[in-house]
Amino acid sequence: MKKLRYYFKIWWLLTRNSFSIVLGQRVALLFFLTGKVLRFSLFIGFLYFLIQGTSGLAGYSGNQAVFFFLVFNLVDVISQFFFREVYRFRPKIISGDFDLTLVKPTNTLFVSLLGGADVIDFFTIPPLIVAVFYVGSQFHPSVLSILYFVLLIVNGFLIAAAFHITVLALGIITLEIDHTIMIYRDLTSFGRFPVDIYKQPIQGLLTYLIPVGIMITFPAKALMGLISGSGVLISMSIGILALLISFRFWNFALKKYASASS
Numbered sequence: 001m002k003k004l005r006y007y008f009k010i011w012w013l014l015t016r017n018s019f020s021i022v023l024g025q026r027v028a029l030l031f032f033l034t035g036k037v038l039r040f041s042l043f044i045g046f047l048y049f050l051i052q053g054t055s056g057l058a059g060y061s062g063n064q065a066v067f068f069f070l071v072f073n074l075v076d077v078i079s080q081f082f083f084r085e086v087y088r089f090r091p092k093i094i095s096g097d098f099d100l101t102l103v104k105p106t107n108t109l110f111v112s113l114l115g116g117a118d119v120i121d122f123f124t125i126p127p128l129i130v131a132v133f134y135v136g137s138q139f140h141p142s143v144l145s146i147l148y149f150v151l152l153i154v155n156g157f158l159i160a161a162a163f164h165i166t167v168l169a170l171g172i173i174t175l176e177i178d179h180t181i182m183i184y185r186d187l188t189s190f191g192r193f194p195v196d197i198y199k200q201p202i203q204g205l206l207t208y209l210i211p212v213g214i215m216i217t218f219p220a221k222a223l224m225g226l227i228s229g230s231g232v233l234i235s236m237s238i239g240i241l242a243l244l245i246s247f248r249f250w251n252f253a254l255k256k257y258a259s260a261s262s
Contacts, residue, residue, distance in 0.1 A: 018116030079160040085115035148222035155239040165246035169253035191216030
């Protein structure tokens with residue numbers, strides 16, 4: 001417990017510094033925030049008119065399709081909020097500032113992964129949670145379905161963390177992060193819609209090999225009562241396995257790191 005408080009204090013200090021830097025550029029903050037809200041609104045409008053012109057989406061109703069999109073944004077936005085430091089990792093490797101991170105009395109992965117939250121996403125998360133709660137309540141879920149939903153949302157964050165840790169490790173090995181993180185963003189964008197709309201083998205790849213379906217589609221299905229207890233157990237096992245593999249890959253990458261002074 002003492003260690004948790006120690007790292008929470010470090011995260012809070014790093015996040016406060018990150019917020020101070022961004023809030024000092026209020027015009028840029030306003031533009032980025034407006035862009036995020038506008039992009040979200042336009043896609044909701046596109047999704048609405050798409051559903052209106054058809055009888056549904058892969059057998060799902062309009063409300064269900066919107067809920068899939070909201071869950072995708074919930075996982076994506078909260079992941080970006082916590083893991084924003086990944087986007088700032090490459091300059092540290094190139095400049096040699098990563099050497100300073102290695103010698104500090106803190107966990108290197110913790111600082112590299114959670115080194116400062118994103119203030120822009122801080123403003124978008126509360127209304128997004130309200131929207132998820134409102135649309136999800138339309139399905140009148142049982143207590144068990146809500147429990148499964150919460151567990152799979154947490155599992156989705158574990159998978160998102162595994163993806164970001166893998167990107168950090170690749171950044172150490174290849175000195176390239178920008179393209180890798182955009183590949184991750186492109187892959188997760190498949191989760192805007194339920195993976196059921198894709199044909200095999202794409203559906204299987206997105207569900208198990210690149211677990212976007214487990215990360216995003218399964219939590220939404222759980223609230224609708226479409227996931228069994230065994231499905232939740234298998235999903236969480238895959239999430240934990242993905243996280244463990246990413247830890248191993250991170251440790252491997254650290255051994256390959258060549259200091260700026262070497």
